[in-house]
Amino acid sequence: MRRYGPALLLLLVGAAVLRISLFSALYLRYVQSGLRPYLIVSGVLLVLLGVAAGVRTAREVPDHDEGPHDHGHDHTTGPRLAWLLSLPAAALLLFPPPALGAYSAAREDAQRAAQGVGTFPALSADNPVDLSVASFTSRAIYDSGRSLKGRTVRLTGFVTHGDGGTWYVTRLLVSCCAADATTSKVQIRGADAPATDTWVTVTGIWHPKGKLGSTAAWPLLDAKSVTTVEEPSDPYEKR
Known part of the structure; x- marks a missing residue:
């Protein structure tokens, strides 16, 4: 054998x-x-x-003619x-x-892409408008045109928890593979927190917080509804 x-x-x-x-x-x-x-x-x-x-x-054909003294050393270890x-x-x-989840997201809690403040393309006329978590985060922190203002948006991701009862809808972004994954997350207000790693779709309105482009800027969503969903077959967002 x-x-x-x-x-x-x-x-x-x-x-x-x-x-x-x-x-x-x-x-x-x-x-x-x-x-x-x-x-x-x-x-x-x-x-x-x-x-x-x-x-x-x-x-x-195995060679059975070799005697016990024909070997100078043992070949079995390899x-x-x-x-x-x-x-x-x-x-x-x-x-x-499983796919990476809350533990991986927590390890990158403080990481953000330095994009700089600027204007973003206009959102579609859909109501609510479907956005990736990364796109919502970028617009909430850096969009000087305030394209999120007054718009109802819909985000899908898995649940992570923070201090003081806060919770987030979270997605991991990959460029090539899971090894280079980074985190985007949006804090949810006005709704009870599901269990960690539960996949949800959250519909709500952007809640501005902090000066654009500063460390105080933070993506918040005032929830209108939270629905539990199945984990998608492709759980990562792409850069």
Whole structure:
């Protein structure tokens, strides 16, 4: 069985990659949608390499003529340790980890993009107008044209909690993959806080706070309604 270890490891890793990219949308928890074709190709190649390695091993004839003194050292440690590489692949295949959530958002609580104050494009005439959390945050903090004033907006994200009973609708933004994720969040007023990591859609009106572009500026929303929703298949916003 040990002879087939490398082949089985390739098959396991390839199957795990295909499991999240070809047969489901779980890959969106880790990378952007544009990388799906590369994941599928990588998974297929790993499976083919595993099959080829298994066939080659099956055709090889083991040398049984070697005596116990033909080896100058023990070769078993390397292959045994190599099997440890199968554990992450097996975990990904059987128990894919969830998307990043409240814990990851809390680690970047103070991070904001320095965009500078300026005017933003006009919002659509929809009522309410659907905005990403990142877009609402940028307009609330930096838009000198006050495009949010008097508009009813709708935001979707997961719930995070702050001090003193405050809570936020939060989204993580990615440029390439989950490893570079940063946080955008909007404080919600006038509604009871759902449990942490609950996905919600919040409809409400912008509540100005602080001087634009300053550290005192903060995105707030006076809620009209809060609805619990399912986590989207693609939980991240894109830059």
